[in-house]
Amino acid sequence: MKLPAILRLSPKAVPYVLLSPFVFLFLVFGLFPLLFSLYLAFQSWEPTSGLNSMSFVGFDNFVFALKDEWFWKSLKNTGWLALAAGVPQHLIAIPLAYFIHTSFRRLRNTVVGVYFMPYITSSVAIAILFSSLFSTDFGLINIGIKTLSAIPGMASLMPASPIDWMNDADNIKPAIAVLVFWRYVGFNVVLYLAALQTIPDDIYEAATMDGASRVQKFLYITLPSLKPMIFFAVTLSVIGGLQLFEEPFILTGGRGGSDQAGMTTAIYLYRMAFDFNDFGAASAMSWLLFIVIAALTLITNRAFRPRSSAST
Amino acid sequence: MLLEPTTTTKTKTIKTEAKRVIYGLLLWGVAQGALAQHTLTVAAYPAVDEIVKSAIPAWKKLHPTVDIKVVSRQFVDHHTAMTTALSTSAYLPDVMVLEVGYLGRFAQGGGLEDLSRPPYDIKRFQTRFVPYAYQQATNRRGAVVAAPADIGPGTLLYRADILAKAGVSEAELTQSWDGYVAAGAKIKLATGANLLSHARDMKDIVIRSGILPGEGLYFDNQSNVLVTSPRFVRAFELARRVRQQKLDARVGTWTADWNEGFKRGTIATQMTGAWLAGHLNTWLAPNTKGSWRAAQLPEGAFAAYGGTFYSIPRGAAPERKQLAWEFIQLMTMNREIQVSAFKAQDAFPALLEIYDDSFFEQPIAFLGGQTARLGWRTAAKRITAVDVHKQDAFAEEVINTELDKVLDRGKDITIALADAQRLLQQRANR
């Protein structure tokens, strides 16, 4: 059936038509906040006085941010957390997705579903649950550790006294990393599983007939085919990790924890804007963070350089 | 074309009729205006929203045609939404409820109406309010940006049974800070209970004593940093002593561990707002009913924990500001409303003239029948307001961090306070 002439587009016009709804929305709702934030970075603004109270201060906010101890501290925290939470996620999600893909038939949905549950759970619930779990004397995590140290041979690996997760500056970071890992590993499993579906079975069959072992198939067929999805998922983890906000917010009650050990840059930004009422500095910092994330995303891009053709 | 009547009588009749119709319409319009339904929007948070809602019947008696719409959000969300509304002057409520922690920042900004000016003239009511609450609503330029509704007078709640077991009297506990710590050691020895939940609580009170005129908590009026002054040194030293002698439970407030500490009796005292007694009774530790008593804070310290204020945004609809002001007067200066809020929500009134109400003399069962409200009433009148500085929230954070380092890592106090000084100096003038 031929479409009416008006709907028959030339290949040249197609991208513009297809993109126009998206671009339109983007210009209205995405670009304006972006530009506003950029403008604000050069102003000194205390929000409750109203829009008219903004005053131009040039690069003052940026200079302040770069000289600010807490800003650098937050960047370090962010980097540590992004790595500590991000790396294990992918190292575990890929083999896990592969294992689920190959070893479960009827139970597949259930298994993946269970791993995906944490992603669905709302922050409100997680806040209460995890503060309960991480409690020093009665939290189940410490109880679990205590039980594990009762197993002969494990005692030397376990700490002697209950770990103070929430209050001690050294422990809050691992606690946050654990929470982030818990929350997103299932998400990555789902992504990788979706990608694994697109690898045709015949390639595996051909390899089996050639006598390839399971490990070889994984290393030489699966991994390379997954490369685009790995690029995607890792990019998301880089961006998400560097913008880490919710999980540290939940565990530290929005403050960043003792000695600001759990204060990521995003949390610091939030506090600058809404607790310390310094919107100009907050905007400047968000742009500095932007530069960091953009740089790292570009590096990830270069490292993976996705293939242009779609042949697997 | 119609033939027009030419007789003068007919024209006169038409004119009269027309006049009647026009007058009728005008009257109808005026009547509509008089009966017009206004709606006052009041923005609040739990549990103040309950207090506002319960005042609606009384309001309706005064203004039957004016409805009250309560927009309630979670505590932090509310203040974020208010910041947003003030920043763009859009969708501002007619009456804005603010908690004292946020009042300082909003007061400096200039987004709230100065109630000391006509037509509000709150100054004529000044003596009706608890002095420090009125002070808290006054900003540096002398503008009074809000009216106090309720306050949180600080008190020392302690376990009488634990103290008895350790042979410590209330006087010993509250005579001086050194005495407080010494009593704590005795309590630990005899019962194993911790004196307090966190050493930080003690630091918080001690730094509030001995503030000179012209000084705020962390900064003075010229934005000089005050954190190396003697009251800070003393506060840190006391806190360190508490930690070294293992007298604090090292739990943060409102955590499950803290809660459990009350239930199990491992925390012997808590410096807090008077309202905590109500919470302990209702859900935190109802099993400990009767074992607690309330005393004044040690060494004659008087401090406030919380407080609710009502304000009018400058950018709100001008035609409703007078109504908004009347509503605020109802909430803050009406005897029945204040007393019922006290009884229903434990909202300690800021209105002095009801301090003679018999409710104050009622024994409180949770506190073993003690008539604690009398003590709190005294405390309320003796609290002094502290000047607020824009960087106070940041300063609090810095000081808490340094304190943690002193307590957990054994950092030297002088160095810690010097580091804090340095950090705060960088931002004092932003």
Place this chain on the structure above:
Amino acid sequence: MTNQPTKSGIIAPWTAYLIVAAGMFIMLAPFYFMFVFATHSRTEIFSLPPPLFFGNDFINNLKILTERVPFWRNLGWSVYVALASTVLTLLFCSMGGYAFALFDFRGKNLLFALVMGTMLLPSFMNIIPTFMIMDALGWIDQPKALYIPGAASAFGIFLMRQFVTTSIPKELIEAARMDGCSELGIYGRIVLPLLKPALGTLALITFISSWNNFIGPLIVMRSPEMYTLPLALRSLQSPVDTEWGALMAGAAIATLPLVLLFVMTSRQLISGLTTGAVK
């Protein structure tokens, strides 16, 4: 079960299953507690050790919940907004992703960079400018303020572009063109079906993100009847007086539609869709 060594080949088969099962236990545990807490009063929840088994306060918690917030209405709004958001996002992002992936046009890279750029700024920084826009448009307190802006999702377009690049060869499009298929026909009849796993993934993620989003509604909604679930649940929290039991009950109920959705779409994602079309 056939002998199935894992990637390293060192661990025995049953160990792998054990590890996966242990993982499942860890993933589920907090979730389980959420449902357990939903059936207890707040005194019990806040105690240590926390309750391990179901209690009998669920009805009571529901009562408190529905008294304090118009819960079912908020649930309805959440469903409506999430559905609308998902449909629009799928439509706009698949069209956009396809355009970015397989066509060349002026300003392509700049535009994509700008779009990705919006992903790099924390969302709470947009509170005030978004509020200004919504106010100017007159969209305050209206659900469309929640699902229309989100349709221009940077994540969505990124995902779609990735999938199109890797799963749809240019030759296929060329072939279809030569066969006389119209451009929109190619999009509708060839590209979309091939994108099913990606569409399913994006649908799921968009729905969940819309469902759990509270910053958007916080900015835009002013009446409690118009709140979505996260905001409604948050309004149960008070600085000192939170009804934890009711909160957990609400949070538990709020999770159920997501679970249902996952069960429905997982067939799309996981039951496998071969790329036979490539041949």
